[in-house]
Amino acid sequence: MTHAACQRLKLLAFFAIFALPVAVAWGMVEWRIGIPEERTAHGELQLSLPPLSQWPLTSAKKQGESDWLLAFDCPEACDDNADRWWRLHRALGREADRVSRLRIGGGGEPLPGAAVARWTGEAGWRSPHRLWLLDPEGRPVLGYAPDVATADVLDDLRRLLRMNPEPPMARFDQSSSVVGGGADDE
Structure with missing residues (x-):
């Protein structure tokens, strides 16, 4: 060659x-x-749902302004579901302070760290024992059926928190913000 x-x-x-x-x-x-x-998400995308401020709810508080929100519907006593989502919240570890929980309805005292709101009207998309994951601006991101595995929700939530890092000064903001609308029943 x-x-x-x-x-x-x-x-x-x-x-x-x-x-x-x-x-x-x-x-x-x-x-x-x-x-x-x-698929990468276990929940259903909830792009057609209105933002939380337009839900027919009494007002509720979340821990921080930049928190993600786990909102779950409890049409009656739902101690098991409330405990399930409390344990999921604790399983987030150091990221737990970036997530707030909102129990909609149900009876009895809320578990530590959970806010309570009540439905004030009907919503066509509402279904009992459903869980919604909302972004810090109150827009629904994912919805979960009542029989969803807790590990699947935890996986989705961890992925969202990793893909949306916390702003550098957010940990120093200790103010709570009001989400939702309507008159306060309590």
Whole structure:
């Protein structure tokens, strides 16, 4: 093999190193080979729901202004569900202070750290024992059926908290904010 042929072979190998990944990626996209079909969120996206301020609720407080909110509907006594979401909240560890809990309805005293609100009207999208995860601005992000596994909700919540880091000075803001609307029953 001559020197010129060797140099051409090196040049072709150099082009192949850069062209091969592009060709493989194009083939994966074109023929849908090797692209995962799995979901990353366990809940249902809730883009059609109104923000929390438009829900027919008595006003409720959350711990911090930049907190995510776990809101769960308790049409009657729901001690098991309240305990379940309290334990999920504790399982967040150091991120627990970025999440507030809101129990809507139910009887009895709320568990520590939970706020209570009551429905003041009907909402067509409401269903008993449902859990909603709302962003810091009060927009519903995910909704969960009553039979959802707690580990799935914890996984989604951890992912959202990791993807949306806390603002640097947020831990020093100790004020609580009012969410929801309507007249206060209590």
